[in-house]
Amino acid sequence: MRRALALLAVGLLALSGVAGCGEDDDVVAKPPPVEPTREASGHYCGMILVDHSGPKAQVHLPGEAEPVWFSSVRDAIAFTMLPEEPRNYTAIYVNDMGVAQWDAPEPGTWIDAAGAHYVIGSDRMGGMGVPEAVPFATHDAAERFVAAHGGRIVALTDVPESYIFAYADEDDTAMPAHGDHQ
Numbered sequence: 001m002r003r004a005l006a007l008l009a010v011g012l013l014a015l016s017g018v019a020g021c022g023e024d025d026d027v028v029a030k031p032p033p034v035e036p037t038r039e040a041s042g043h044y045c046g047m048i049l050v051d052h053s054g055p056k057a058q059v060h061l062p063g064e065a066e067p068v069w070f071s072s073v074r075d076a077i078a079f080t081m082l083p084e085e086p087r088n089y090t091a092i093y094v095n096d097m098g099v100a101q102w103d104a105p106e107p108g109t110w111i112d113a114a115g116a117h118y119v120i121g122s123d124r125m126g127g128m129g130v131p132e133a134v135p136f137a138t139h140d141a142a143e144r145f146v147a148a149h150g151g152r153i154v155a156l157t158d159v160p161e162s163y164i165f166a167y168a169d170e171d172d173t174a175m176p177a178h179g180d181h182q
Helices: 002-016 073-081 139-149 161-165
Strands: 057-060 068-070 091-095 110-112 117-120 134-136 152-155
Touching: 057 073, 068 073, 073 091, 073 161, 117 139, 134 139, 139 152
Parallel strands: none
Antiparallel strands: 057 068, 057 091, 091 110, 117 134, 117 152
């Protein structure tokens, strides 16, 4: 139990961009978001990221020059839930769909995933053709989206696991079905 709590604390420190290291208290700088190139491919689907519509995500891991890319925010959230995936993120960014174009989110629309407002259950499909967790920097922008497309607004920590994994069996190009990964 003590080891599990220690691992959770290290993960939370990594998400905040600060990790303590003895008396030196070395600070791990939170990397800035990067823009995907034509070579960036989705972690689970292997498809070219910029060829998909809807919001995207990037997860930064320590010591890695390039982030782990996701063709949908839903896949990135799954990445954080699956026990076999790394827990030591230094940053997670998602497109702010309050300013980004749905067909091709443009450069400069990245926001920190932890502070975003997510609309789930809307009529908009994500990059992999399944319901998306649509991120917004402001609650007002999320409310306008809900008025136009339905759904409800939740925080990242309140996105239900059942929503994230509901289509895993139907969408075999995305992440593994929860429960099939052990």
